[in-house]
Amino acid sequence: MRELNVLNNQVQPDVSVHYDFNRNLENRKLDPKPVLIETLQVNIAKLCNQACHHCHVDASPKRTEEMDQRTVDRCLEILTENERIINLDITGGAPELHPHFDYFVLEAKKLNKHVMVRHNLTVTFDGHPHTGESKRYLPEFFAENKVEVISSLPYYQEFFTDKQRGKGVFNKSVESIRLLNNQGYGQENTGLELNLVYNPVGTYLPPPQENLEKDYKRELKDKFDLVFNKLFTITNMPIHRFREFLLRSGTYEEYMEKLINAFNPAAAEGVMCRSLISVGYDGRIYDCDFNQMLDMQIQNGKPLTVFDFDHDELLSRRILFDSHCFGCTAGNGSSCGGTTAV
Numbered sequence: 442m443r444e445l446n447v448l449n450n451q452v453q454p455d456v457s458v459h460y461d462f463n464r465n466l467e468n469r470k471l472d473p474k475p476v477l478i479e480t481l482q483v484n485i486a487k488l489c490n491q492a493c494h495h496c497h498v499d500a501s502p503k504r505t506e507e508m509d510q511r512t513v514d515r516c517l518e519i520l521t522e523n524e525r526i527i528n529l530d531i532t533g534g535a536p537e538l539h540p541h542f543d544y545f546v547l548e549a550k551k552l553n554k555h556v557m558v559r560h561n562l563t564v565t566f567d568g569h570p571h572t573g574e575s576k577r578y579l580p581e582f583f584a585e586n587k588v589e590v591i592s593s594l595p596y597y598q599e600f601f602t603d604k605q606r607g608k609g610v611f612n613k614s615v616e617s618i619r620l621l622n623n624q625g626y627g628q629e630n631t632g633l634e635l636n637l638v639y640n641p642v643g644t645y646l647p648p649p650q651e652n653l654e655k656d657y658k659r660e661l662k663d664k665f666d667l668v669f670n671k672l673f674t675i676t677n678m679p680i681h682r683f684r685e686f687l688l689r690s691g692t693y694e695e696y697m698e699k700l701i702n703a704f705n706p707a708a709a710e711g712v713m714c715r716s717l718i719s720v721g722y723d724g725r726i727y728d729c730d731f732n733q734m735l736d737m738q739i740q741n742g743k744p745l746t747v748f749d750f751d752h753d754e755l756l757s758r759r760i761l762f763d764s765h766c767f768g769c770t771a772g773n774g775s776s777c778g779g780t781t782a783v
Contacts, residue, residue, distance in 0.1 A: 480717035502570040532559035562617035584624035627668035647674035673779030700767035708774025711781030
């Protein structure tokens with residue numbers, strides 16, 4: 442009952458000193474600060490053709506929020522003005538459903554930026570959930586523009602993948618990877634990177650990334666003749682949809698304890714917010730994608746947007762931390778690029 446009350450905002454979960462991430466850093470004499478801004482991560486839409494159980498964005502076919510042309514162009518201006526920002530990481534939702542997605546990729550490539558797309562694989566077959574617009578061209582489009590494709594595949598078996606992402610997702614994902622392989626993705630000496638992402642299906646931490654990558658490569662090759670480059674393991678963050686699941690199942694405190702007990706100082710030093718800036722669909726800027734989903738906006742006397750973007754000022758900012766940050770610093774660490782502690 443208590444968990445349902447929390448879910449309905451009638452009471453709040455325990456956020457005592459024990460859950461205080463900033464206090465934890467102070468006690469350990471850790472003070473992670475920005476070291477560079479090499480990646481501009483842009484969430485251009487919350488619309489998705491799927492509604493995955495673990496999704497921290499709460500993306501689904503029902504979402505309508507999307508970045509307007511003016512804000513897309515401002516992101517391109519930032520990339521033009523800042524040579525030190527070498528990566529554009531486009532995410533969503535399913536970013537390919539955004540009307541200016543292709544334009545964004547093409548213009549960023551003209552600036553010689555490395556473009557990464559968080560691609561859910563099934564959108565290639567499902568297309569746009571409202572207009573029916575086909576996305577079958579995506580494998581060729583990605584290859585022509587040497588886009589790094591980063592795709593979630595919760596497991597190399599159908600049951601666990603479909604349990605987290607919906608019935609039929611695994612088989613569509615396999616066929617989508619096959620199309621990418623046919624374009625040269627995951628193959629040696631092509632320069633076309635396909636990296637897969639593992640999120641635990643339940644309330645546990647990811648296993649060691651290197652070992653799990655070997656399992657994925659073996660199973661996908663032996664059973665489906667598929668290849669990929671790297672596996673990124675990412676901890677499920679106790680926010681939004683996954684947090685709601687934890688509260689409904691009465692496992693919120695248990696999961697938080699697991700994260701806290703697995704705190705790794707080396708992972709804290711490697712948190713991704715030290716080297717990237719996250720941009721919301723409305724142009725507001727954040728330390729990371731998770732802070733974005735919690736509306737923890739970067740401020741300098743006022744909430745900042747891409748139209749206030751100042752590289753040097755952002756490098757001198759203090760990163761905003763909260764209890765969810767225990768997810769990024771547990772075990773081997775977690776980031777959009779996988780583990781952070783080696």
